[in-house]
Amino acid sequence: MKESRGFAVGEQALTSFDRQFSMRCRVQRPDRYRLLDALPADAPRIARGSGVSYVAASFGVDAITQDMAAFDRLLAFDGERGLLRVEAGARIGDVERFALAHGWYLPVAPGHPAATIGGCIAADVHGKNPARDGTFRAQVAALELWRDGSGVTVSPDHGSDLFADTCAGFGLTGTIVSATLRLARAPAILVVRRIPVESLAEAAQVLRDALNVPLLYGWHDGRPGAFGRGVIRIGLDTGDAAALPPSRLPDLPIAIAPSRIPTWNRLGIALANGVIRRRWCRPGQSAVTLADTLFPLNAAKPYFAGFGRAGLVEAQWLVPHTRFVAFAAGLEETVARLRPRISLISSKLFAGEPDGLAFDGHGIALALHLPAPADGAQRAFLDALTELALAHGGRPNLIKDSTLDAATVRRALPGFEAVRERLRRWDPDGHVRSELTRRIGL
Numbered sequence: 001m002k003e004s005r006g007f008a009v010g011e012q013a014l015t016s017f018d019r020q021f022s023m024r025c026r027v028q029r030p031d032r033y034r035l036l037d038a039l040p041a042d043a044p045r046i047a048r049g050s051g052v053s054y055v056a057a058s059f060g061v062d063a064i065t066q067d068m069a070a071f072d073r074l075l076a077f078d079g080e081r082g083l084l085r086v087e088a089g090a091r092i093g094d095v096e097r098f099a100l101a102h103g104w105y106l107p108v109a110p111g112h113p114a115a116t117i118g119g120c121i122a123a124d125v126h127g128k129n130p131a132r133d134g135t136f137r138a139q140v141a142a143l144e145l146w147r148d149g150s151g152v153t154v155s156p157d158h159g160s161d162l163f164a165d166t167c168a169g170f171g172l173t174g175t176i177v178s179a180t181l182r183l184a185r186a187p188a189i190l191v192v193r194r195i196p197v198e199s200l201a202e203a204a205q206v207l208r209d210a211l212n213v214p215l216l217y218g219w220h221d222g223r224p225g226a227f228g229r230g231v232i233r234i235g236l237d238t239g240d241a242a243a244l245p246p247s248r249l250p251d252l253p254i255a256i257a258p259s260r261i262p263t264w265n266r267l268g269i270a271l272a273n274g275v276i277r278r279r280w281c282r283p284g285q286s287a288v289t290l291a292d293t294l295f296p297l298n299a300a301k302p303y304f305a306g307f308g309r310a311g312l313v314e315a316q317w318l319v320p321h322t323r324f325v326a327f328a329a330g331l332e333e334t335v336a337r338l339r340p341r342i343s344l345i346s347s348k349l350f351a352g353e354p355d356g357l358a359f360d361g362h363g364i365a366l367a368l369h370l371p372a373p374a375d376g377a378q379r380a381f382l383d384a385l386t387e388l389a390l391a392h393g394g395r396p397n398l399i400k401d402s403t404l405d406a407a408t409v410r411r412a413l414p415g416f417e418a419v420r421e422r423l424r425r426w427d428p429d430g431h432v433r434s435e436l437t438r439r440i441g442l
């Protein structure tokens, strides 16, 4: 650990959640506002929340990582209006725990409870039903950014350019230090209905028919022969609102130690799909507390450990409704031909307008998990998936897919160059950078 000008920079090996990129990095851990400015003005830097992005978005190249973990306080709560002001390093699991105990919740929460509020804004994440709730920006009333030695507060109505560019800005507009979040009244109990589906086309129809519910997503088998078979989970609000005990949100750890022997070979995938099908794909419904539905991956530690040291690739594409059936048919044909190992496919409905680099739009999103290494059949399949998705007007999720390169991103997002220029206005000297911004040429 090196001390200079009142700040300490240590060295640490950082690894992306998908394990596709790791490097030794210089890390600063500011614990007060003045230390946010302690780095030399021309030092390359990038803010970091918990680092639970699948891709390397909070470290890389020669940037000093500014770890915001110490900025994790809940600052103010208006229990009448459901407004909560928090520091940017606060974790979404802790925010939900606090809100639920007071009868409120944040409808848009990603699956990992350690994701921070700063990370959720900078990646403009989605939750359990983006078609109803939008992306994370929809619940941010205001945010405070640290730029050039002072704080600036922006909101959708005040400083709206900077607000919009910060959402899905991947840290380029400055360091988010706090945000005021708009909470929603928490339904205490959800009835979760399970609708089995035989194909992705059928799944799309079930998702579209459900639309306005608090929870809506599907799980699907990715194996040839059983491709697309699965279940749609639809959470219905019983109208019963109450404060919930705060102890109902166990944490998925930030760093999951990989198994020494990876589980997700063909046999492991077949066994897991069989178990899931028997347990979760029968038609019916059950009453579940909202707390249990917010972080369904809490019990998924063995699942992620099972990818072993090589990790996984998550490819997520949002395909317009009009193209989805043809896309799904092409995907099934590609899987039958190339026979990749796919450990999981999930489906979600979106109904937003894509702004900047955000993962949003009108259509159905599919996320596919593939055990790495992404070479041989796995690589061939990922390349074919990319071409197929592009041919059907698909939009990629930049915070998840580490296989996307600059050329692909430009083909997928026709307005990319304009957005890049817009973002770089806030950092004209290019000091803010990460492995993600390097890889996609942002």
Ligand SMILES: Cc1cc2nc3c(=O)[nH]c(=O)nc-3n(C[C@H](O)[C@H](O)[C@H](O)COP(=O)(O)OP(=O)(O)OC[C@H]3O[C@@H](n4cnc5c(N)ncnc54)[C@H](O)[C@@H]3O)c2cc1C
Binding pocket: 017, 046, 047, 048, 049, 050, 051, 052, 053, 054, 057, 058, 068, 088, 089, 109, 110, 111, 112, 114, 115, 116, 117, 118, 119, 120, 122, 123, 124, 125, 126, 127, 169, 170, 171, 172, 174, 175, 176, 177, 297, 399, 434
């Ligand atoms: C198991 C799992 C499930 C997930 N589920 C979902 C899901 O359902 N929906 C979804 O959309 N995503 C999901 N994600 C992705 C995850 O929510 C996002 O990648 C999120 O950004 C991670 O937050 P973080 O605090 O770890 O951010 P980091 O990984 O640390 O950083 C992400 C980006 O935010 C920037 N950033 C972080 N903090 C700040 C700050 N204070 N100021 C400025 N910029 C900042 C970083 O520079 C970087 O560009 C999931 C990830 C995992 C591993």
